[in-house]
Amino acid sequence: xxxxxxxxxxxxxxxxxxxxxxxxxxxxxxxxxxxxxxxxxxxxxxxxxxxxxxxxxxxxxxxxxxxxxxxxxxxxxxxxxxxxxxxxxxxxxxxxxxxxxxxxxxxxxxxxx
Amino acid sequence: xxxxxxxxxxxxxxxxxxxxxxxxxxxxxxxxxxxxxxxxxxxxxxxxxxxxxxxxxxxxxxxxxxxxxxxxxxxxxxxxxxxxxxxxxxxxxxxxxxxxxxxxxxxxxxxxxxxxx
Numbered sequence: 001x002x003x004x005x006x007x008x009x010x011x012x013x014x015x016x017x018x019x020x021x022x023x024x025x026x027x028x029x030x031x032x033x034x035x036x037x038x039x040x041x042x043x044x045x046x047x048x049x050x051x052x053x054x055x056x057x058x059x060x061x062x063x064x065x066x067x068x069x070x071x072x073x074x075x076x077x078x079x080x081x082x083x084x085x086x087x088x089x090x091x092x093x094x095x096x097x098x099x100x101x102x103x104x105x106x107x108x109x110x111x112x113x
Numbered sequence: 114x115x116x117x118x119x120x121x122x123x124x125x126x127x128x129x130x131x132x133x134x135x136x137x138x139x140x141x142x143x144x145x146x147x148x149x150x151x152x153x154x155x156x157x158x159x160x161x162x163x164x165x166x167x168x169x170x171x172x173x174x175x176x177x178x179x180x181x182x183x184x185x186x187x188x189x190x191x192x193x194x195x196x197x198x199x200x201x202x203x204x205x206x207x208x209x210x211x212x213x214x215x216x217x218x219x220x221x222x223x224x225x226x227x228x229x230x
Contacts, residue, residue, distance in 0.1 A: 036221070043119065043206055043221040044157075089156065099145055099210050099217050105156040 002027050006090050006104035013080055013111050021075040021107045023064075023090035031092040033057075033066055033073040034101070038087040047075075047088070080111045115141045115211045119222025126197055127230055134192045134225045136207030142187035143209035147219065148180070151204040163190045197229045 007022040025031065032051045036044040048057030053068035064075045073090060090104040116139040126132050136146055144165050149157040161182050162170045169182035179201075181193040190209075194201055204226050208219040 032217075041223075043117075043223040044208075045221070046218060049218070093217060099219075100147070100159060100162065101157075101208075101219060103156045106154075 002092075002094065002102045004090050004092065004102055004104035006088075006107050008105070009087075009108040011107060011109045013109070015082055015111055015113050016079045017111075019075070019077040019080045019084075019109065021088055021090075021109070023073045023075065023104060025071050025073065025090070025092050025102075027071075027092055027094055027102070029094045031094050033064070034091045034093075035062070035064055035073070035075050036089040036091060036103075038089065038106070040086070044089065080109070082111045082113055085109055085111045115139075115209070115218075115220045117143075117207065117209045117220045117222045119207050119225055121225060122223060123226045123228075125228045125230065128198050129196055132194045132197055132227060134194075134205055134207070134227075136190045136192070136209065136222050138188045138209040138211075138220070141209075141211050141213065143190075144187060144212065145210040146184060146190040147208045147210070148182060148190075148192050149206045149208070151206060151224070157206060160192075194227065197227070199229045202227055202229045 003026045005024050034049045035047040037047045038044050048059040050057040050066035055066045062077045087106045087108045089106045091101045118137045120135045146163040148160045160175045163182045163184040165184045184190040206224040208221045
């Protein structure tokens with residue numbers, strides 16, 4: 001069945017460190033891929049997305065590339081800030097006609113000054 | 114991006130009472146809304162898909178009579194937890210599908226923390 005596997009957290013980094021959060025998926029069809037971010041006490045916000053192979057989604061310095069051959073969508077940022085501290089969720093929906101999102105378990109990131 | 118408002122943000126109730134949670138799309142019409150439940154340190158679990166003007170579609174294992182969903186307009190869906198018990202305590206999040214952007218992006222509310230005493 002459909003599933004998303006994310007690296008387990010928590011992840012603690014110093015400010016300006018490089019961030020990678022791994023995400024792999026198992027899906028039928030040709031999924032669209034998403035990263036959502038959840039700041040403390042808030043709902044989820046769409047961070048970035050990619051809809052086809054080799055697409056790179058980017059936003060606020062974060063990037064992720066849709067790798068169909070490895071079924072991966074790893075999130076990266078070159079220099080994290082304290083304000084990036086949040087929980088990050090990888091998700092997908094399976095394509096045309098499917099509106100349901102399948103989420104990973106989330107990865108908590110803490111950035112310390 | 115589009116805005117989804119969820120209310121209340123936090124509710125504490127006695128066991129046996131019912132609680133209604135509202136989810137509104139503020140600047141777009143949402144024919145489809147979703148209700149999720151999030152357990153501590155876990156991912157979001159889809160409870161049901163709410164379609165405007167029709168009955169909600171519930172995921173396997175979710176009690177329809179326990180979690181009543183009404184999607185009476187293109188901007189409002191409600192989730193009512195009936196006869197709440199302590200095991201219903203959780204974080205409930207709604208989302209609304211914004212169809213105009215073509216790839217069915219979901220925008221999320223801020224969530225409702227339900228505590229049943």
